[in-house]
Amino acid sequence: MTELERIAASRRAFLGMAGGAAAALSLTAGAARAQSRPAVKTKARIVIVGSGAGGTGMVNRLVDRLEGAEITLVDGRKQHLYQPGFTLIAAGLKPASYSVSGTGDWLPSGAKWVQEYAAGIDPVAQIVTTTGGTKLPYDYLIVATGLSLDWGGVEGFSLDMVGRNGIGAVYAGPDYAAATWKEMDDFTSRGGVGLFSRPATEMKCAGAPLKYTFIVDDYLRRKGTREKSQVIYASNNKALFSVPIVSEKLKLLFVDRGVDTRYDHVLKGIDASAKTATFKVAAQEVANPDGSKTQIPAREETIAFDFMNVIPPMRAPQVVRESGLSHSTKWLDQGWIEVDTATLRHVRYPNIFGLGDINGVPKGKTAASVKWHIPVVEDHLVADIAGSVGTATFNGYTSCPMITRIGRAMLVEFDYKDNLVPSFPGVIAPLEELWISWLMKEVALKPTYNAMLRGKA
Amino acid sequence: MKELTLETLIAVFEEIYGRGLFWTLVVLAGLITLGFAYVLIRDHQLSARRLVNAEIFAPLGAVGAVLFVLWFTNSKLGDIGGPIDWIIFAGIAIAGAGGLTIFMYTLQSILWPKKS
Structure with a gap:
């Protein structure tokens, strides 16, 4: 055994090394803290x-x-x-x-x-x-x-209706979301018509109405009631999402899941006791097989539902x-x-x-x-x-972990220009339904959010 | 994600497990690693016999780690989608297998130091 090997092999040297490493680590951490910018x-x-x-x-x-x-x-x-x-x-x-x-x-x-x-x-x-x-x-x-959620913007609706007659309102708050789950659980056990929509105003988390549609579809399948059910998604315009490539992907997924997608439908009001929702439908132009076009004037359409997630206009x-x-x-x-x-x-x-x-x-x-x-x-x-000039800019970054079923999601990230801006390019594909994207939503998102609240991220 | 620094990662893990549990786990993992290094240096060798004994537990560690993650995240095996999912999945299994092997090796070496 050489001298060097003997030193490395002795217990005392080992303890010394371990202690030294710990001291070095704490020094590095201290130095990192000291390097942060001085307060103004x-x-x-x-x-x-x-x-x-x-x-x-x-x-x-x-x-x-x-x-x-x-x-x-x-x-x-x-x-x-x-x-x-x-x-x-x-x-x-x-x-x-x-x-x-x-x-x-x-x-x-x-x-x-x-x-x-x-x-x-x-x-x-x-x-x-x-x-x-x-x-x-x-x-x-x-x-x-x-x-502000403008609940008054949905005629005939009030928040006390949530949790009864198949009416849910995920956006209204945690207790309303829990009441919505109770109704959704009940609905997916029986089957029927599930109705989903989004408002025509700007809205927070524009992916949420779609996610919830996917989740309800998933529960219907898990419980074996999908065959006797109809899932309707009524979009406020001609797209499903503001980013064209994401919208097209979602259309494909909705076809795959058998979602009945209606366009240009804006929720006007609901009748809780009759379990119907009325939509304003914009004028549409429909192409016929012979190449001619038929104009359908603006109208109102009433759709019966067994379960509905009500989302109001936002202001x-x-x-x-x-x-x-x-x-x-x-x-x-x-x-x-x-x-x-x-x-x-x-x-x-x-x-x-x-x-x-x-x-x-x-x-x-x-x-x-x-x-x-x-x-x-x-x-x-x-x-x-x-007394200086700021240089940081916001490029419109938005992230939407689009849940497509319990256990899978697409991590969609984009900017003002509708570019996809994946955080992990080449690793996490933005338009692929992945388990890892679900893990991020389920496990990592809240901790990241909390770290942001503390000013750490 | 805006920036993925070590500080952000630590903050995120602290939030996932709670600050106390996270650092307890870190210290525990550190102690097991130190213990493993300690017995290696003490014995001047890696005991093949102990390693084989410890490896018996490796599949248990792999399956245990995978089942825990699936349970913790409300997922099932069928949710594994693209290549990255398989890599993460394999990583969790390997971490579970390796972790338990090292732990069992260290445990044997400390409990029965003479038997090798």
Whole structure:
């Protein structure tokens, strides 16, 4: 045995090596922390309206980046809702509590939380007024209110109908999603007509109505009731998804699953006791076999259902629509705020930024987009305060783990230009139904989301 | 995903298992690895007999790991789709097999140090 081998083989040397390695690791970690950017000193007053995914993630980043800033978060909601979990709750895979945590659990000590809703935003006087009358003057405002579900936009519908007569509403919240599961479980055991649709407005997670259709189809098959059932998907326009290549893939999958797809159908109202839904159907032109075309005028169509997932129109919250921040030429009935699509800075009020669903941008009302909004807004805001110019831009990134059955999904990621932008190119194919994409949705998504809330991802 | 750094990954795993359980698992895995390295250095050799004994448990580790992941993720074998799914699937099985083999080898070596 050589001298070197003897040293390596001795127990003392082994323990020494192990201890040394541990010390080296902790030193490396310490060095990594020390390398993070120094905080910018400022007295700026920053108000963040909304404590959802955007507001919470943002406040955790800002308290690290700024020193001495007066950061105030305004939101009366005591519960934080993990909205991507609603589909899993309504699929019977998770309990309602899966999506619920406390707003306060995520907030840092370096910011103030005003537990009231915003009642007014005055971008000229630079003041946010709360429902309790508190006036919060600001130097910078981040609008992260999320959006409002306009249940009144569906005639004859009210939320107390959910959980009875085959009526579900996955979007309405965790308890409603659980009630929807009860109805769906019952429906798929018996079979019948399952009716699904989406609103004609911009909406959060535009993939969710499709996912739920796939999941219901899967349950019907598992329970042996698919043959005696009809699954109808009524799309608001001529596509299934805003990204053409994804839309075409979904059409193929719907053909494969035997989904009866109807186009240009916009939900007008429902009759809960009769179990029917009425749709406004836009004028259509149908090509005949002989090459001629038949014009079908606009009409209303009533469809009977045994189970339906009601999704209402979605709009900016009233406080935002009344603030003068909304887009002046687009989405006039919806009120999304007029921000630069790349910097997310308001085009008329440079000290105001938009974060999340409230932004008037062509894509991205998802938590995945929020994850990309946060560093962009952070960069421009902190640069403004430090007297420099921000450079980060948002490219429209949106991610949609499109569940196609329990156990499989397509990890669809795209940008403003309808390009597919896969996170793992060549490894996870975006338009392929894969188990790994399901694993991501089921296991990794909530932890990633929570890490984002903490400002870590 | 915006950026996949080690810090992000650790944060994600902390959220999956909970901070306490995750670091307990990391420490446990680290201890088993250290234990394995310790007995190798102590004995100056890899005992073929112990290794063969330990390998008996490898299929158990493989099947156990796969069943656990399928159960934990509400999936079934039929959900395995494209090549990446098979790679992940094989990876889970190999990790389970390897992990249990190393654990059993280390356990034998520590419990019965003279018998080799």
